[in-house]
Amino acid sequence: MTVVPKRPLLRDMSWVLTPLLEVPGVVHALVLSGDGMIQGATQALTREAGEGASAMASAVQGACKELVRKLAGQEESPVLHQVVVSTNYGFAFLIPAGDNTVMAVFAQPTVDMGVIAHAMQVQVSKLGDKVMNSPARARG
Incomplete structure (x- = not known):
């Protein structure tokens, strides 16, 4: 039987999440597309957990x-x-992060929500x- 090692998530937009980990109580963060595809994640989050969380956040x-x-009406x-x-495990925060993009953060119950x-x-x-400041890509 072959065991496939857990792979970390791709981290294309992960740079934007790093400062969030400095907030006391923040555990994980994701950037995802509106349809639930991961665009970035904090390093400690496994691919499996990130994919599931992204789908559910969407x-x-x-x-x-x-x-x-x-x-x-x-x-x-x-x-x-x-x-x-809000749960006994902590808080999940979801906010729009641009056109068809969402930022999600999971934090401990002790986090300062504000x-x-x-x-x-x-x-x-x-x-x-x-x-917005990225150069346009050539159409292919």
């Missing part, structure tokens, strides 16, 4: 939009600013600046 965002749309989806899930929410917004701004 589903949670979609479910929250639909929930609010239905409860508000609206035809169009709302603009989602933030989702926070500090992490602010830190995430700062990093989303940096991500936006980096993406």
Whole structure:
């Protein structure tokens, strides 16, 4: 029987997550596409955990939009600013990070929610600046 070693996640946008790990209580962070594909992750997160978390984060965002749309009696989806899930294990924070991009952070129950929410917004701004200042790719 061949055992396949666990591979770390690809870290294309992981640079934007590093400062979030400096916030006391932050455990993991991800950048994902709206359809749940990983675009970056903190180093300690395994590929398997990251892929599962990315898929669920995408589903949670979609479910929250639909929930609010239905409860508000609206035809169009709302603009989602933030989702926070509070559990006995800690908090999951999800915020939009640009066009079809989401940032997700998992933190211990002791985290200062205001500090992490602010830190995430700062990093989303940096991500936006980096993406907007990147040279255009040639069409292929």
